[in-house]
Amino acid sequence: MSAKKRLLIVYHTQSGNTGRLADAVLAGARRAAETETTMLRAFDAGTDDLLACDGLLLGTPENFGYMSGALKDFFDRTYYPCEGKTTGLPFAVFVSAGNDGTGAVREIGRIANGYGWRAINEPLIVRKEITAADLENAADLGEAMANGLSMGIF
Template sequence: MNARKRLLIVFHSQTGNTARLAEAVLRGAQRVEETDTELKRAFDTRSEDLLVSDGVLLGTPENFGYMSGALKDFFDRTYYACEGKLVGMPYAVFISAGNDGRGAVREIGRIANGYRWKSVAEALIVRNPIKDENLLAAEELGEAMAAGLAMGIF
């Protein structure tokens, strides 16, 4: 039997919007019983959390056309400890945007390239206010990522 896969959801939220999306992503991921999923705030996530994960979902508000400072801090704190150890790790992004969210997605992608991760889903960009269909899309993202890990697709 294959070892259980581990999915890590890392997020930052100031107003609560990204937290709502992160909780929806978690709900979706938890539907996949073959995958263990952990939800952590960016400031609380360490390189050790990444190193034991098989995939990562990253959530952030869009701040000034960029990711949150907390998510950037997460990258800054974990990069060198994880450098070269997570090549090909699947990742996806969800953004709570006041504008168009593309700048945040672009910059996360640039950093993920440095880790040599592999993007496995189109970024979920939710423009505020968050609606029920956005939460459903977030649940679907979490479920798809967890199922993909469990089935060995990524």
Template sequence: MSPRKRLLIVYHTQSGNTGSLAEAVLRGAARVDETDTRLMRAFDAGTDELLACDGLLLGTPENFGTMSGALKDFFDRTYYPCEGRLVGLPYAIFVSAGNDGTGAVREIGRIANGYGWKSVAEALIARKAVTTGHLRAAEELGEAMASGLAMGIF
């Protein structure tokens, strides 16, 4: 029997919108019994948690057309200690955006490329107010990521 896969969800929220999405992602991932999922705020997550995961979901508000400073701080603290150690790590992104969210997705993608990670889903961008449709999509994202890890697809 293979060891259980570990999914890490790292997010930052200021207004609570990205936090609502993160909770929905967690609910979806929790439907998959074969995967252990951990939800952490960006300032609390670090190298140990990142190196221990088999898949990663990253959530951020769009701030000034890019990711939050907290998520950038997570990357700044973990990049060099993890450099070359997580090549091929599957990841996906969810963004709460007041504008269009594409700047945050683009910049996270550039950093993820530096880590050598592999994007496995289209970014979920909740534009303006977070709706029940966005929350449903976030649950589906969490469940899909956890299922993909459990089945060895990613």
């Protein structure tokens, strides 16, 4: 029997909205018992966590049309130590946005491209107030990623 695939969720939250989405993503991912899922705040995640995962979900609030400083810090701390070691890593993004969220998504995509990662889903952008449907969409994202990893799709 092969080892479980590892899904890493890295997120930052200030107001709590992205944290609510991250909790839903984690709950969805844990529906797939065949995948080991870990969730860490961006300041707590590091190189070892990134190198040990088979898939990555990134969550951030939209701050001034950009990702959070904490998520950018995660990228700054892991990029060079992981350079060339995570090429092809499947990833997806979820954003809690006060505006449209596209700036955060665009810049995360540019950085992910530098790592050589592979986007496996359209970004989940939740604008303004988070609804029950948004939380279910977040859970579906987590479940889809976890199942995709366990089945070898990603």
